[in-house]
Amino acid sequence: MGQEELEGLLSLERKFAKEGLTFDDVLIVPAESSVLPAQASTRTRLTRTISLEIPLVAAAMDTVTEARMAIALAREGGIGVIHRNLPVEEQAAEVAEVKRSEGDLLVAAAVGTGPEGFERAAALVAADVDALVVDTSHGHSQGVLEIVRELKSRFDVQLIAGNVATAEGTHALAEAGADAIKVGMGPGCFAAGTRVLMADATYKSIEDIRPGERVINMNGEPVAVLRAWCTGIRHVIESRHVASHRRTLVTPDHKYYRGDLSTTSAVSMRARGYVGTLERPTKRGANKIGWRSIGEVERGAMLLPRRIRFELPDELTIDLGEFALRRAKLARYRTEIRDSYELGYVFGTFLGDGTSFLNRVRNSEIGRVSWYFGPDEQPTAEKLSDCVENVSGVRPRIAGESRKTTVHLFSLQWARLFARFGKRHEKHLPPEYLVGNPIYLKGLFDGLVDSDGNVDSGGRLCFRNTSERLVELFGLLCFLLEGSFPNATTERPTAGGLRDADVNACLPSYRARLNVSHRKRHLRDFQVVKELDKREVAIELPVYDLEIDCPTHSFIADNAIVHNSICTTRVVAGIGMPQVTAVYDCAKAASSLGIPVISDGGIRSSGDLAKAIAAGADTVMVGGFLAGVDESPGAVVDYEGGRFKVYRGMGSIGAMKARYGSDRYFQGDVEDVRKLVPEGIEGRVPYKGALADIVYQLVGGLRQAMGYCGAGTIDELKRARFVRVTAAGVRESHPHGVAITEKAPNYNPER
Numbered sequence: 001m002g003q004e005e006l007e008g009l010l011s012l013e014r015k016f017a018k019e020g021l022t023f024d025d026v027l028i029v030p031a032e033s034s035v036l037p038a039q040a041s042t043r044t045r046l047t048r049t050i051s052l053e054i055p056l057v058a059a060a061m062d063t064v065t066e067a068r069m070a071i072a073l074a075r076e077g078g079i080g081v082i083h084r085n086l087p088v089e090e091q092a093a094e095v096a097e098v099k100r101s102e103g104d105l106l107v108a109a110a111v112g113t114g115p116e117g118f119e120r121a122a123a124l125v126a127a128d129v130d131a132l133v134v135d136t137s138h139g140h141s142q143g144v145l146e147i148v149r150e151l152k153s154r155f156d157v158q159l160i161a162g163n164v165a166t167a168e169g170t171h172a173l174a175e176a177g178a179d180a181i182k183v184g185m186g187p188g189c190f191a192a193g194t195r196v197l198m199a200d201a202t203y204k205s206i207e208d209i210r211p212g213e214r215v216i217n218m219n220g221e222p223v224a225v226l227r228a229w230c231t232g233i234r235h236v237i238e239s240r241h242v243a244s245h246r247r248t249l250v251t252p253d254h255k256y257y258r259g260d261l262s263t264t265s266a267v268s269m270r271a272r273g274y275v276g277t278l279e280r281p282t283k284r285g286a287n288k289i290g291w292r293s294i295g296e297v298e299r300g301a302m303l304l305p306r307r308i309r310f311e312l313p314d315e316l317t318i319d320l321g322e323f324a325l326r327r328a329k330l331a332r333y334r335t336e337i338r339d340s341y342e343l344g345y346v347f348g349t350f351l352g353d354g355t356s357f358l359n360r361v362r363n364s365e366i367g368r369v370s371w372y373f374g375p376d377e378q379p380t381a382e383k384l385s386d387c388v389e390n391v392s393g394v395r396p397r398i399a400g401e402s403r404k405t406t407v408h409l410f411s412l413q414w415a416r417l418f419a420r421f422g423k424r425h426e427k428h429l430p431p432e433y434l435v436g437n438p439i440y441l442k443g444l445f446d447g448l449v450d451s452d453g454n455v456d457s458g459g460r461l462c463f464r465n466t467s468e469r470l471v472e473l474f475g476l477l478c479f480l481l482e483g484s485f486p487n488a489t490t491e492r493p494t495a496g497g498l499r500d501a502d503v504n505a506c507l508p509s510y511r512a513r514l515n516v517s518h519r520k521r522h523l524r525d526f527q528v529v530k531e532l533d534k535r536e537v538a539i540e541l542p543v544y545d546l547e548i549d550c551p552t553h554s555f556i557a558d559n560a561i562v563h564n565s566i567c568t569t570r571v572v573a574g575i576g577m578p579q580v581t582a583v584y585d586c587a588k589a590a591s592s593l594g595i596p597v598i599s600d601g602g603i604r605s606s607g608d609l610a611k612a613i614a615a616g617a618d619t620v621m622v623g624g625f626l627a628g629v630d631e632s633p634g635a636v637v638d639y640e641g642g643r644f645k646v647y648r649g650m651g652s653i654g655a656m657k658a659r660y661g662s663d664r665y666f667q668g669d670v671e672d673v674r675k676l677v678p679e680g681i682e683g684r685v686p687y688k689g690a691l692a693d694i695v696y697q698l699v700g701g702l703r704q705a706m707g708y709c710g711a712g713t714i715d716e717l718k719r720a721r722f723v724r725v726t727a728a729g730v731r732e733s734h735p736h737g738v739a740i741t742e743k744a745p746n747y748n749p750e751r
Contacts, residue, residue: 022578023608024227026722033710037703044618044714045596046079047131047158047179050106053077054699055613055714057598059623060084060110060135064632067097069691072631074098074105076695081133081621082109084120092123099128108160110135113147121151131158133182140169145176152177163600165582167589174593182621183586184579184600189231189545189564190557191249195472196546197556199223201310201480202431203472206544206557215546218257218554218561219525220305227547236541239294240532241302243559245471245488245510250557251543255291257554257561259301259528274301274521274528289526291563294534302529302560304485306522312436315339323416325365333413334393339435341443342387348447349384351427351470356418367415371407371451380450381405387443425507428469438481445477461486461514471510475559478514484527485559486514529560580615580722587616587718606701613702614709614720622698628688636687643687 044055056078058065062085070080082094091109098107108131109124111117121132132151136144139162148161161173162182170181195203199214199222209215209228217223236249259278261269269277278288278301292300316339337343349371350356358367373381381398384407389395396409420430429444448470449455453463461482463474471488478486493506521528546564548555553564579601587597596618603609603622612620626632628644637644688694711717 021580021724023580023604023611025578025724026580026611027725028610028614028705028709029721029723030708031710031720033707035707035710035712037700037707040703040706040711041713042077042699042702042706045180046106046598046619047160048595049179050079050130050158052079052106052619054695055609055617055619055702056695056698057081057108057619057621058626059600059621060133061623061627062086063634064623064626066633067094069626069629069631069633070094070098070107071101071105072691073695074107075103076692078695079106079108079130081135082107084110084112084135088116088120088123091120092127095124095127095129106130108133111151112136113143117147118150118154121155121157125155125157129157131160131179134159134161134178136161136163139164139173139182140166145172148173148176148178160598162598164586167585170586170589170597171593174590174595178595180596180598180618181586181590182598182600183583183617184621189251189254189543190562191236191541191543193246194248194250194544194557195244195246195559197559199311200431201312201434201476203469206546209546214311215548215555216305216308216310217548217550217556218303218305218552220308221550222309222311223548223550223555225546226549229545230542231545236537236543237294238535238537240534241529241560242487242489242532243302243304243475243485243527243529245468245490245512246558248558248560249537249541250294253293255563256294257289257303257526257563258292258294259289259303260292260299261288261301262299264299274530275523278523278528300531302531303523303526304529304556304559304561306483306525306527308479310436310480312434314436316343316433316435316437316440318417318433320413320417323413325412332394333411334391337391339437339440340391341439342390344440344443344445345387345447345450346384346391346443347421347429347433348444348449349380349451350418350447351421351429351467351473352448352451352453352465354418354421354451355423356415356421358412358415358419365412367412369409369411369414369418373405373407373451375401375403375405377450378405381407383450384447422467425466425468427465427467429473441477441480445474445481448474448477456513459516462511463513464491464509464511466507466509468510471512474512478512482514482518484514484518484521485529486512486518488512488559526561580611583612583615583617587618591616606698607705609698610702610705610717611722613714613717614705614722616718618714625698626691626694628686629691629694630689631691 042054044052046052046057054077056073058069058073058078058080060081060083062083065080065083067082070082073080082091084091086094095107095109098105107129109129110133111120111124113134113136124132132155134144134148134151144161148159152159158179159177160180160182161176161178163184164170164173164181165183173181190206192205192207194206196206196209197216198204199216207230209225211225211227213225214222215225237252239248239250259274261277263282264277272280281287289303318337320333320335320337350369353373354369354371356367356369358365371381371384378400385396385398388407388409392409392411392414394409394411396407399406399408422428448463449461452465453461453474456462461478463471465471475485475488478484489511491509491511493508546555548564554561555564556562579599583597583599590597597616598619598621599612599617600621603612603620603625609620706712706717709717709720711720
């Protein structure tokens with residue numbers, strides 16, 4: 001090997017040598033100790049001149065920190081950052097309320113990067129705020145650096161800036177005038193709403209998946225989810241392909257199992273087709289298929305597994321008595337309903353063209369099921385009537401009119417059963433009614449096609465509906481019965497020719513189509529999926545990832561094979577980095593500059609708090625962990641036997657409607673709420689009680705860690721050593737975490 005090649009190899013190794021570690025990748029190593037937890041001092045620095053008694057900072061989120069939270073946490077020894085999803089005068093009033101409360105309590109407040117940021121900063125300084133937080137998702141950008149310089153020159157106040165994930169970003173913000181650095185930029189993955197293929201042949205949005213649930217991997221096998229979490233706020237691109245009706249928002253560095261077509265000419269593609277092209281190696285003998293970042297290959301093809309082993313029951317039995325008020329009323333009906341072609345057809349046509357009616361007349365409940373067909377669909381109505389009679393034992397009534405044909409089944413029991421299927425754009429097949437019997441599935445498929453579908457002039461099977469879940473069901477049935485996923489797309493809302501109809505009040509429709517030649521896209525193990533385009537969208541938003549319990553670390557997202565990002569060890573500086581590594585790198589740089597570091601994000605337990613500080617952080621910012629306490633904004637609600645509080649990300653539509661949170665995600669001053677891109681999620685979190693109890697658990701766990709390490713102070717804990725752990729070690733460590741004092745009511749080892 002020549003000197004030039006050797007230097008190139010070393011350069012490559014240096015370039016990709018950094019390994020990214022997050023909280024679950026490490027444990028703190030115990031050490032000889034004479035420190036009792038109660039004796040450990042948790043006093044630390046927030047900024048160059050501000051100190052705290054405990055290293056806790058409440059995040060600037062509109063469902064976490066307003067005056068009440070800031071007062072309560074300050075009394076415990078921490079500090080809250082008043083969010084900026086408020087008019088300037090209201091945010092200043094929140095700060096003033098904290099400063100007017102008993103004692104000399106500390107309070108910080110968030111400002112943005114736009115022109116309004118200076119007006120907001122002036123009002124907050126006038127209200128005697130102790131620190132300003134420049135609240136952005138990517139602090140190592142020219143615009144943020146300029147704002148920090150300008151704020152520091154105009155106002156005599158401590159300034160916290162971020163977020164960054166590298167030593168370079170830390171140096172840049174410090175040179176601009178920051179008095180503390182906020183660290184946290186997670187690894188990549190998918191935006192909320194990305195649909196993941198589950199082992200039970202349904203789809204679920206990625207943000208709703210929980211550990212222990214089962215998904216499908218690249219080999220079509222059902223595998224368990226070990227971990228599901230929001231990895232942080234990242235820049236995304238928009239990707240589109242023919243097997244999904246959705247445009248996928250994904251980080252550019254996220255890996256797909258793809259075919260590389262960038263070295264193949266259009267002429268060769270037309271001559272050989274996708275399969276012939278991908279089966280041929282490159283001129284250098286390399287395989288065209290492999291793991292590649294979505295932004296790495298300019299022209300490629302997505303892949304789906306050819307065979308999938310869904311975990312479906314073999315048969316279905318419905319007891320109609322479950323839907324009856326009195327079993328005596330069931331004498332006319334068959335009460336034990338089993339899976340059959342006829343039952344599938346009844347369900348399929350109902351999903352396309354049926355409606356369930358329930359009403360109460362005096363003290364009696366009545367109901368009926370109706371199907372609506374066009375005047376030329378009389379044969380379909382007759383076939384449906386035969387199937388209904390076969391399944392239920394009762395012949396429905398057909399009413400023929402000039403413009404439509406209607407089938408009525410006057411049955412309260414069947415109306416209550418079909419009420420489970422939803423209405424209009426929320427129609428779906430309940431998961432318990434999806435079984436593996438191919439005859440039943442064929443009836444279900446035919447019912448969908450005969451109601452809201454058709455076979456076009458080219459012989460293609462088509463389906464169109466306003467329910468996203470129904471077009472997903474049609475696609476799965478195509479795969480189960482025909483062996484391929486269909487092409488799918490979303491069509492803009494239309495008024496359908498109705499006079500004076502407002503198109504803005506109409507819903508988009510989803511369309512799927514299975515080509516006659518679909519098998520021509522089959523490789524031996526995979527179905528080839530044509531990519532359509534990739535597009536820069538110039539936004540940053542929360543992204544989500546799954547850790548999968550299988551050697552391939554793969555799952556299916558928006559009908560394409562993807563890798564989970566937790567196993568990616570090459571980290572590109574300035575784009576994203578797992579939190580422990582990011583804190584370590586930034587803290588090492590900040591220490592030489594004499595400024596503190598705030599670890600922002602990823603805290604799920606007191607053990608994570610201890611790890612963040614051991615990695616070099618001076619304080620830790622906590623958001624979702626504090627949502628749901630008495631002192632957080634929002635009302636406590638009762639839902640399905642539990643108590644909850646509202647929790648929403650600052651990038652959610654609910655937060656952005658107020659128009660004060662949109663500039664954090666660089667969306668500017670958007671007048672029309674419908675044009676805002678939802679970048680967070682809204683939902684409920686369990687009610688957690690008083691803040692003091694949460695703080696007691698977090699700080700108590702931190703003190704335990706300090707006792708195990710022989711660290712009497714926060715600075716001494718920073719000298720602790722870590723040990724890396726395997727996936728098995730992660731599972732073992734959760735029930736016995738070194739920094740958890742006891743099983744707190746808010747601690748969930750599966751989170």
